Amino acid sequence: MIAIPHGKTVEIHTPEGVTFALPLAGPVVRFLAWIADLGCILVLFFTLQPLMAGLFAMLDPDLGAAVSVLTYFAITVGYGIATEWWLRGQTPGKRLFSLRVLDLQGLRLRFSQVVIRNLLRAVDSLPLAYLVGGLACFGSRHGQRLGDLAANTIVARRTALTLPDLEGITGGQFNSLRAYPRLTARLRQRVAPEEAGLALSAVMRRSRLNPEARVALFAELAAHFKTIVTFPPAACEDIPDEQYVRNVVDVLFRRSSGSLNDRRSGTPSA
Amino acid sequence: MIIDLDRFIATERPYWEDLEACLQTLEADPDRRMAYDEVLRFDYLYRRTASGLAQIATYATDPQMRAYLENVVARAYSAIYTTRGGGRRFRPWSWLRGTFPRVFRRHLAPFLVSAVILMAGGVFGALAVGLDGEAKAVLMPFAHLQGDPSERVTREEQADGHKRLDGHMAQFSSQLMTHNTKVAILAMALGMTWGIGTVLLVFYNGAILGAVLLDYIQAGERLFLTGWLLPHGAFEIPAILIGSQAGLVLAGALIGRGRPVALRARLMAVRGDLVTLIAGCGLMLVWAGLVEAFFSQYHAPVLPYSFKIGFGVLELMLLALFFSLAGREPAGPATPKHSEGL
Structure with missing residues (x-):
């Protein structure tokens, strides 16, 4: 799967009072998906056109030539409509880049939306290489080209479908902070959800950071958490910054008394 | 207050997986008519997962967990709230x-x-x-x-x-x-x-x-x-x-x-x-x-x-x-x- 950098989102408010965000695809990723689709169109054309034209040319060469023209038109105009309708908002190019066309309200696409957004490529592609559409994408709050505006659609990125693996937070190491239950309780009380989320995110993504950035990030995070609650030197001496942050995350997100690490280390739970 | 994520996942995961299975069936065949019991179950699973998302959003800012739940809730929301009009048969x-x-x-x-x-x-x-x-x-x-x-x-x-x-x-x-x-x-x-x-x-x-x-x-x-x-x-x-x-x-x-x-x-x-x-x-x-x-x-x-x-x-x-x-x-x-x- 191709990794895509994070960007704009569109928030959907459900009648149940729940809000969720759909991450939007940027113009560059969409352009790459279009290049991939262009490749598919060419392959489709060079496969179907000789086949269809040859078949009809057996009846009449003129008919074969006519079918060739019509095949080209049908493929160039119909490719986006057909694939987005049958693949529920995805063309092969969009699928390759994990993109999907959705209704702006997060609902399923209607046929008229698919047709309008694809026919309006005629204006989005002006003067060449989707310049108008690209500029509209950059200027639009929801990253919409003109066809998307008219059809009330967005192009969303499909997010990863995996749950966080909390087992590896401490890396199997003894969590020295858990030896101080009153201080860990204070830490939980004082850390804001955003700070906790940031730390968890850093731990989860640590392997994707380059070594210098990784050291600098965890040094900054460790220093920040040390200002919130000061643990005795015995709990944090000789512990690298990264391990300290991992211990903090473990304390924040794994409070249950039967926590795996606690059971492994045999320390009393918080 | 930070949510106990470990326990939360352990408790809720079966419901999320159940909802995902329902969604996969629906997405594979969008015109399929669900039985009454299936509809009730689907609605319950959607509301429970949406509630889980609300909890996560309120108490614990875990991007990966939130992204996962948002994805499942968005798909279920789309399936529940899209009206049937779009599926009307076209008569040329x-x-x-x-x-x-x-x-x-x-x-x-x-x-x-x-x-x-x-x-x-x-x-x-x-x-x-x-x-x-x-x-x-x-x-x-x-x-x-x-x-x-x-x-x-x-x-x-x-x-x-x-x-x-x-x-x-x-x-x-x-x-x-x-x-x-x-x-x-x-x-x-x-x-x-x-x-x-x-x-x-x-x-x-x-x-x-x-x-x-x-x-x-x-x-x-x-x-x-x-x-x-x-x-x-x-x-x-x-x-x-x-x-x-x-x-x-x-x-x-x-x-x-x-x-x-x-x-x-x-x-x-x-x-x-x-x-x-x-x-x-x-x-x-x-x-x-x-x-x-x-x-x-x-x-x-x-x-x-x-x-x-x-x-x-x-x-x-x-x-x-x-x-x-x-x-x-x-x-x-x-x-x-x-x-x-x-």
Whole structure:
């Protein structure tokens, strides 16, 4: 799967009072998906056109030539409509880049939306290489080209479908902070959800950071958490910054008394 | 307060997985009708997962967990709240004899505006050629129109004049269909420029038409001109005007002057109509392409001009009757004001 950098989102408010965000695809990723689709169109054309034209040319060469023209038109105009309708908002190019066309309200696409957004490529592609559409994408709050505006659609990125693996937070190491239950309780009380989320995110993504950035990030995070609650030197001496942050995350997100690490280390739970 | 994520996942995971399984079944077959018990279960799972998402969003900012739950909730939300109307079965005959003419009549004003713009362009083109002969070379994009009209008439009225397209008629016809359909689509799409692009495109086409008309009239070739243009023009010109009508409808929704309705709602209201207009226009251009290639290119003495003109007039009358009368209810409630397109 191709990794895509994070960007704009569109928030959907459900009648149940729940809000969720759909991450939007940027113009560059969409352009790459279009290049991939262009490749598919060419392959489709060079496969179907000789086949269809040859078949009809057996009846009449003129008919074969006519079918060739019509095949080209049908493929160039119909490719986006057909694939987005049958693949529920995805063309092969969009699928390759994990993109999907959705209704702006997060609902399923209607046929008229698919047709309008694809026919309006005629204006989005002006003067060449989707310049108008690209500029509209950059200027639009929801990253919409003109066809998307008219059809009330967005192009969303499909997010990863995996749950966080909390087992590896401490890396199997003894969590020295858990030896101080009153201080860990204070830490939980004082850390804001955003700070906790940031730390968890850093731990989860640590392997994707380059070594210098990784050291600098965890040094900054460790220093920040040390200002919130000061643990005795015995709990944090000789512990690298990264391990300290991992211990903090473990304390924040794994409070249950039967926590795996606690059971492994045999320390009393918080 | 930070949520106990470990325990939360352990408790809720089976429900999320259950909801994902339901979604996969639904997404594989969107038209599948769920049993009553399945619907209840699906609704329960959606609400429970949505509640989990709300908890995560409130108590613990874990991006990966949140992204996972948002994905599942978004898919379930889409499945629950999308109305069934979109899955209505399309009936081509009913659409052609009912929906298309009704939608055309509902947006008659933009069609008439398009016709006026085309005529204005025609007057401009005629004046340009009339006042400055060199304008012909600039206005007419097709090489076969740039020569002397009388020479062309003499050439094509010769005994074997009609044979010039032999063996290429079907190809010529398909080229006409696809080219004109692209122009109509562009006329509609340019509605997104607040209609300015649509107006310019129609005006330009009118200018070409006006220049051709005057050129042939000045050369004394009125009969040839009428017999040549009317059979296919009876469908082609109204079709291009319908493409422009769609563009102006789109522009009207975009501008929304004097209507206290949000842009999104305005565009949604005309979306189906736009698809109907452009699909109908495409159909008319298929007919026009066939007529232009297989009928319009034959001139007297092969096909008498009276016959060709009569055919064109008959087409125009049938088209006018179709758009005036087809799809009207004999009596009863008024036709719907909302979009009823595809």
